[in-house]
Amino acid sequence: MNHAPAPSSIVFSHPEFDQHEQVCFFSDPDTGLKAIIAVHNSNRGPALGGCRMWPYASDEEALRDVLRLSRGMTYKSALANLDLGGGKSVIIGNPREHKSEALLEKMGQYLESLGGRYIAAEDSGTSVPDLKVMGRHTSHIGGVTEQIGIDGKLNNGDPSPATAYGTFVGLKAAVKHRLDRDDLNGLKVAVQGVGNVGYRLAQHLHAAGAELYVSDIHEDQVARAVKELGATAISAEKILDLDVDVLAPCAMGAILNDHSIPTLKAKVIAGAANNQLEAERHDAQLMERGILYAPDYAINAGGIIDIFYERTGYDAAKVRAHIESIGDTLSEIFYRSALSNIPTGAIANKLAEERFKAL
Ligand code: NAD
Numbered sequence: 018m019n020h021a022p023a024p025s026s027i028v029f030s031h032p033e034f035d036q037h038e039q040v041c042f043f044s045d046p047d048t049g050l051k052a053i054i055a056v057h058n059s060n061r062g063p064a065l066g067g068c069r070m071w072p073y074a075s076d077e078e079a080l081r082d083v084l085r086l087s088r089g090m091t092y093k094s095a096l097a098n099l100d101l102g103g104g105k106s107v108i109i110g111n112p113r114e115h116k117s118e119a120l121l122e123k124m125g126q127y128l129e130s131l132g133g134r135y136i137a138a139e140d141s142g143t144s145v146p147d148l149k150v151m152g153r154h155t156s157h158i159g160g161v162t163e164q165i166g167i168d169g170k171l172n173n174g175d176p177s178p179a180t181a182y183g184t185f186v187g188l189k190a191a192v193k194h195r196l197d198r199d200d201l202n203g204l205k206v207a208v209q210g211v212g213n214v215g216y217r218l219a220q221h222l223h224a225a226g227a228e229l230y231v232s233d234i235h236e237d238q239v240a241r242a243v244k245e246l247g248a249t250a251i252s253a254e255k256i257l258d259l260d261v262d263v264l265a266p267c268a269m270g271a272i273l274n275d276h277s278i279p280t281l282k283a284k285v286i287a288g289a290a291n292n293q294l295e296a297e298r299h300d301a302q303l304m305e306r307g308i309l310y311a312p313d314y315a316i317n318a319g320g321i322i323d324i325f326y327e328r329t330g331y332d333a334a335k336v337r338a339h340i341e342s343i344g345d346t347l348s349e350i351f352y353r354s355a356l357s358n359i360p361t362g363a364i365a366n367k368l369a370e371e372r373f374k375a376l
Contacts, residue, residue: 033084039134040084043127048120050108052127053079055087056135057103060373063133064104065159065324066090067140068124068148072111083107089291089314090321095373096346096365097318097339099325102373104135112142118150125151125158133157138176138324145173159324167323167337174327176320180289181217183319183340187311188222188263188287190344194351195285195309196262202226205261207251207283210268211238214289214317218265219246232256233268263287271295273310278302287311300362304354311347312365318343 028040039056056064066087073079083105091103108124110116128137128151138160139148148158166172167179188206192198206222207230208215219229219242229248232255233239242248251259257277264283266272270292278299286293286308293313294300303310319340326336350368354361 027080028084031080031084033081033088035084035088037084037087040080041127041131043124045120045123048117048123049110049115050120050123050127051076051110052106052108052124053083054106054127054131054135055083055104056131057084057087057105058091058373059102059104059134061095061102062100063136063157064090064102065094065136065138065321066103066105068106068108068137068143068151069140070108070110070112070116070142073107073109076109079107079109091373092366092369093314093318093321094325096315096369097322098342098346098372099322101321101325105140106135106137108142116142116147121147121150122153125154128157129155131157136328139174145175159328160320162327162331164327164331165333167333167340169333174324175213176323177213178217179319179323179336179340180317181214181221181319182337183322183343184214184218184265184267184287184289184316185221185225186341186344187316187347188218188265188285189225190347191285191287191309191311191316191351192263194348194355200226203228204263205230206263206265207231207256207259207261208242208248208265208267209233209253209256209272209288210266210290211242211248212267215265215267216242218267218289219248222265223247230256230259230261258282266290266293273299273303275299275302278306278308281306281308283308285309285311287316289313289317291317294362297362300360304358304360309351310361312350312362315347315350315365316343 043052087105094101160174223246231242231248258280260282263285265288274295
């Protein structure tokens with residue numbers, strides 16, 4: 018087993034380096050495992066974050082991702098008032114070609130070697146069964162326990178129902194603030210991506226009386242929303258500038274950019290996708306256009322809240338109540354933003370920093 022701190026010339030001067038506490042590089046020639054684990058900040062508790070497996074084009078790309086994503090987890094958990102720090106791990110490789118039981122077991126050993134400073138959960142390219150293989154060698158994994166979730170259904174640890182519910186609660190807080198409405202009856206909502214989170218969000222919205230417009234690159238996902246929820250199918254090209262009240266991005270990141278922002282018609286952006294802003298400046302551009310943006314890591318924190326309680330004692334009512342506090346956090350962000358004329362994303366960052374830097 019080889020693991021050594023990265024040379025300072027690579028990490029400390031990296032544009033994404035943000036005083037990360039620990040960055041470890043691991044390699045194992047026998048299984049082909051190459052991984053990086055980054056602990057950004059552990060002031061509030063052990064660093065929890067996904068383990069991503071991705072065919073990165075270069076080591077530099079993998080390092081960039083792990084530095085950026087681990088920092089994001091610190092902000093997300095702090096803003097959600099969880100006793101967790103921020104961390105992330107990346108495995109360099111194509112999950113369809115390079116993933117093996119031996120490789121996952123080795124990853125479990127590496128996780129164990131950090132002694133619980135970092136806790137891994139599923140992410141792109143890894144699944145709950147993969148995490149369980151790692152778990153043969155470590156207890157430092159999360160989101161893997163079969164239990165009755167917040168929706169009252171048996172769940173394998175998948176945080177998507179919790180994320181969807183939190184996004185629904187946050188969307189309602191945004192609608193209240195921007196459109197001064199307490200109910201969603203007849204509200205037009207466009208959902209981009211009706212996968213694990215987006216479809217469940219659409220179910221909540223449908224039950225609340227919203228009019229749904231959905232798009233997805235998978236036809237069957239769209240067909241299900243049309244059939245089950247009375248949604249209108251929209252092409253992937255048209256969903257972003259549809260004339261609706263709310264746009265809920267639930268597919269991929271960087272969709273709020275120089276190209277999309279000028280033609281947006283929605284007054285509220287409230288969806289679960291990570292890293293929705295292509296660049297920091299797009300936060301201000303949305304505000305200038307009078308569009309209320311619910312910061313992504315604030316509104317999509319339901320999943321991490323769910324995983325936190327899995328580790329500390331799961332009680333569905335408690336988890337639900339904590340997820341519902343996402344609405345209060347967003348209302349505070351919107352209020353502070355209106356008062357100071359500072360965009361919502363910047364306010365969220367400031368609020369999160371108040372919650373982890375002062376400790
Ligand atoms: P998913 O893969 O189940 O769903 C994403 C859906 O978006 C898929 O159905 C996919 O076909 C669709 N899609 C991809 N590109 C598209 C495009 N150009 N136009 C329209 N649809 C497109 O993933 P998920 O778990 O539902 O996560 C959705 C987003 O929420 C991701 O950005 C994820 O990082 C974020 N998120 C998820 C969780 C969670 O608990 N699952 C937690 C926090 C954040």
